[in-house]
Amino acid sequence: MKIVRICIVLSVLLAVSIARAEKISLVGATVINPADGKVLPNATVxxxxDKIERVAMGKQDAATLGKQVNCVGKFILPGYIDTHVHFFQSADLFTRPDGADFNSVRPYKDEVAWIKSHLDDVFARYIRSGITSVVDVGGPMWNFEVRKTANxxxxxxxxxVAGPLISSVSREKLDLGDPPIVKIDTPDQAREFVRKLADQKPDLVKIWYIVDKDHPVDSFRPIARAxxxxxxxHKIRVAVHATELETARAAVEEGxxxxxxxxIDKPVDDAFVKLLKDRHIILCPTLVVFERYGRTFSQQLNLTPEEEKWGNPAVIASLDVTKIPQDKLPQRVKDALTDPKAALxxxxxxxxVALPNLKxxxxxxxxxxxxxxxxxxxxIHGPALFREFQLMKEAGLTPMQILQCATANAAKLFGGETGARIxxxxxxxxxxxxxxxxxxxxxxxxxxxxxxxxxxxxxxxxDSILR
Ligand SMILES: [Zn+2]
Structure with a gap:
């Protein structure tokens, strides 16, 4: 009971004092800085x-602290950063008609309209989850508007934000006039498209390096290079979607x-590890996404309590595939429901493969x-990060390593002037x-x-954020 009361006092104090934009100090907490793994007991922030002026341990001169907020018993960390999200997708069942077509249940254009009208809701869910920065790694040109609105x-x-994904394949079902994925056939086309993107000052350019029997690694390589x-x-960094070892190696070799x-296709070898180290590559594992399509379609979704509480309820409700009439289920979903064990x-x-590779x-x-x-x-936008943490733990990472991945390392991926100050x-x-x-x-x-x-x-x- 006492702990609950302290929380409320702390929260109220913070809300009141910062509304006045005066200097405030968070006093007595344990400060955790995953960048260097340092843990400072009895610290003052x-x-x-909008800036941190000082982080120090021990007793401080009260005259330099402004309004003091007692944070004894609390733990203070940098805000979390999710370096791989897509605002053009809601996480609901209807958001990827190229993967599972539910247009007969909900037309994709209605889905996109809903997404555009719920951006504030999505933003708040990130804040609720302690996520104070995100990287949108690819979407339609209106992604640049999303960045402007969020900021x-x-x-x-x-x-x-990155703009549309540059790819060897097209996804017509996602194209309502401003496609998130653009098929590029020649190096010249690639250069022209990058110049067009550069006008929008993207934080990253994204390549969707899809490899299959019709699209071997080498055929797309000159386009990746260009x-x-x-x-x-144009001083823009490039992020590449690459899930096979040879695709990832080719992408890094090309810069x-x-x-x-x-x-996810085979264990990484020592030469690959050395290549990533030598080139100072940042890798974002996105483990959680690998389970969620299969688990949703086979009715075995394992949302965490955080996702249940802080995810959008309409999005979560949509994920129950048994509510969709049988005749409107895409074959992929029918198959998953028939053989749920195969999905798992x-x-x-x-x-x-992926977990040992991460380790x-x-x-x-x-x-x-x-x-x-x-x-x-x-x-789920926001709290999915906590499932990612669980999977990183399963891979064998320590809590401090996971926190470093979600703060200081993620800030490097965020990049730019902002990345250097988060x-x-x-x-x-x-x-x-x-x-x-x-x-x-x-x-x-x-x-x-x-x-x-x-x-x-x-x-x-x-507790006040999603009210
Ligand atoms: Zn993605």
Whole structure:
């Protein structure tokens, strides 16, 4: 009871004091800085406007602290960063008609209209989850509007964004005039498209490097090379979707800066690990997304309590495939319902490769940035990050390593001037932070035990955010 009362006092104090934009100090908490793994007991975080002015241990001169907020018993971390989301997807059942076509249940244009009208809701769900910055790794040109809107909205994460995905394949069902995926056939086309994107100042250019029997690794390689060269000429980094070892290797050899998803077809070899280290590649594993299509379609969805509580209820309700009339179920879903064990077997096979690969890359010192691929069917915007943490733990990462992936490392993927001022609790950094009730270094599950989220110096008592 006493703990509950302290939380309320802390939350109220923060809300009141910061509304007045005065200097405030969070006093007496344990400060966790995953960037260097340091844990500072009895620390004081001084916040002046939207920036951290000072982080110090021990007793401080009260005259320099402004308004003091007692945070004894709390744990303060940099705000989490999800480095792989897609705002053009809602995570509901109807959001990827190219993968499972439910147009006869809900036309895709209605789905897109709903998504565009619910951006504020999605932003708030990130803040509720302690996520104060996200990277949208590809979507339609209106993604650039999303970035603008988010960055002008107080209760929203900071947003970095890539434009449409450059790919060897097209996805007609997603094309309503502003497609998220653009098929590029020649190096010249690639250069021209990158120049068009560069006008919008993307934070990243994204290549969707899809390989199958009709699209071998080498046939797309000259296009990948041209895309990367032209992007680098405009000082834009390139992220590549590559899930096979040889595709990922080709992408890095051609100059990619970021690999998204995991290598899932075979164990990574030492030469690949060395290549990633030598080239200072950042890899974002997005483990959670690998289970969510199969689990949704086979009616075996394993949403976490965080997702159930903080995900959008309409999105979650849609994921029950048994509510869809039989004759309107896509074949892929019918098959999954007929043989649910096969879906789980496929997921296990993926994790049997992806999890050890993550551990090997982490142990070798490759920069790993946490990310979920939220927005894909069943991967819930905001709290999906906590399922990602569970899977990173299963891979063998320590809580501190996971927190580093979700803060300091993720800030590197975010990039730019903002990326250089997020992900750490240090002087001059943005006052984006999470105040927890229990210690995430003891158990990563505590990372979601959130009392208050602060973004840009404005504090949001966790329980008030989604009201
Ligand atoms: Zn993605």
């Amino acid at each position: 001084v916040i002046n406007g 002008a909205t107080a209760k929203a994460p900071r947003v970095a 895309t990367i060269e032209e992007s680098h000429a 990619a800066d970021v690999l998204v998803h995991s290598v 077997d496929r997921i296990k096979k993926t994790y049997d 090997k890359l982490e142990d070798a010192g490759v920069t790993i940035a946490a990310g979920t691929d939220a927005g894909n069917i069943g991967t 992900g750490k609790l240090e002087n001059g950094y943005f006052a984006d932070l999470v105040i927890l009730n229990s210690n995430p270094v003891d158990d990563i599950a505590h990372a979601s035990d959130i009392d208050t989220v602060m973004k840009n110096g404005v504090a949001y008592p966790a």
